Amino acid sequence: MRTTDTSKMTFSKVAPGEGLKKALTMSPEEIIGLITESRLKGRGGAGFPTDLKWTLAAAVNDDLKYVVCNADEGEPGTFKDRVILTEFADLMFDGMTIGARAIGACKGIVYLRGEYTYLRSFLKNKLAERRKDGLLGKNVLGHEGFDFDIEIRMGAGAYICGEETALIESLEGQRGEPRNRPPFPVNTGFMGHPTIVNNVETFTWVPCIVTKGAKWFNDIGTERSTGLKLFSVSGDCGRHGVFEFPMGITIQELLEKVDGTGAKAVQAGGASGRCVPACDFGRTIAFEDVPTGGSIIVIGPDRDMLQVAGNFMEFFLDESCGQCTPCREGNAKLLEGIELLKAGRCSMKYLRELCKLGETMQLASKCGLGQSSPNAFLSIVTKFKDEIMGRTENVTSNA
């Protein structure tokens, strides 16, 4: 069942250190120029252009800048970062160092989620080795004036800390509540200094792009979503694990590769993503169509869609930071609605009200969590109306 085969991934074909060495012969502007040309977008799911983030941080005049790696991989169904951290940690650290060079940072922080504490000592040893090899510390690889070191900070079991401003709050010793933006972290980040926060996978692609060239990267994928992407596949399919596919792959193609054909739906993008029913399997996985941070949960024909929606709403109710009203109250209401639907006691009028509430949450919530938490509910309610309305109490569910 478990078929993660990392030997075929691009990451295993790029030698650690190679990209970093090459990048250090380039000027910071050239590095950012290369990333611009590759059109690399954030691999955490939001798809923000990496080069833009870096350009903004590089433009600020400050002696102290930070590079933060977001390893708070909490999205349900996502585990690609776990595989990268165990198999390609050096490549990721290379990426962070290149990022530091590009924006002029001297300090890096890996924010590792509390659930991955078992990886901490392994990563610490890796960092110690890098210091010994001159890849970290004073004058990295003999480049006069380029000092950079990385430390690891642990999360403490809060999904919301995957949001970049909440992550920074957490690093500063605060409750992990997202900040108002602007100001953006690129000019007022950790401790008030310019900070770039990028996903583990984003950093790992950087040395690959430097080594293989921007053209290699942007030849793959679609116009607005270039390159390759790691997908975490789980659920009702023959092959679970992490797979590398080009952006712009259709869901049908993906399912064929993981022996998941015949599925009823696919939850793309985890709990905050959308549920795609079988009739839409022709759609592509790309930032402009069905976006995902890599989470693909295949839902088989025997599953109860209300069970799926209910599971996600319980998750959000638990993980909402409670700071803003639409998210704190809205998630509770949506979950109540699901309970009503399960019992077959929800009127069409009330369901419409709930959908409106969901849309309000998408508009009025402060951060990405509240804005995306109704996605699964709304897509399931609209696409699977036949299945969820008018249930009699003893309806057969899966199990």
Add this chain to the structure above:
Amino acid sequence: MLVSEREQLRANIEQRIKDYGNNRSALIPVLQEVQLKYGHVSEYVMQVVADILHIHPVEVYGVVSFYSFIGHKQKGRFVIRLCRTLSCDMQGKDRLARQLENDLGIRFGETTPDGNFTLEWANCLGMCDQGPALLVNERIYTQVTPETVHDILEECRTLFGVYALQEKETQCALPTPAK
């Protein structure tokens, strides 16, 4: 706690905060260390940390109550966190939950009377490809079956030599929940 113990604890915390650079960003790492060592963050610790960092104790409480891996309530020596998110749910986490409750004689959110085990839910442990998964303190177990639950608990009991105290295994299976 003895006065001397308190003084020792205060000195230790002072030292650790200093190691982390004497500013607020030391707060969470220090609380995590306290949590690891004592199984909870007591009011006394919150007061001490607040004094050293020159912040109000309520600020510290705010942080302690926010994060699910740090808490005011005393937890067991082994904290078992079972993943309840969709992929693990689809791979049979409910049966596992029932078996854990049976073998430990407690429900989720509770700690065994001997203070050895706490049972909790977790949100996605990142092991969706090998579910159902559970975390025992820092250690991850994957593809757990109701049958292997017993082995995992047994492993915990022998690990820290509490086996001697645990001769009589909890016999009481819980009655079916009223719901």
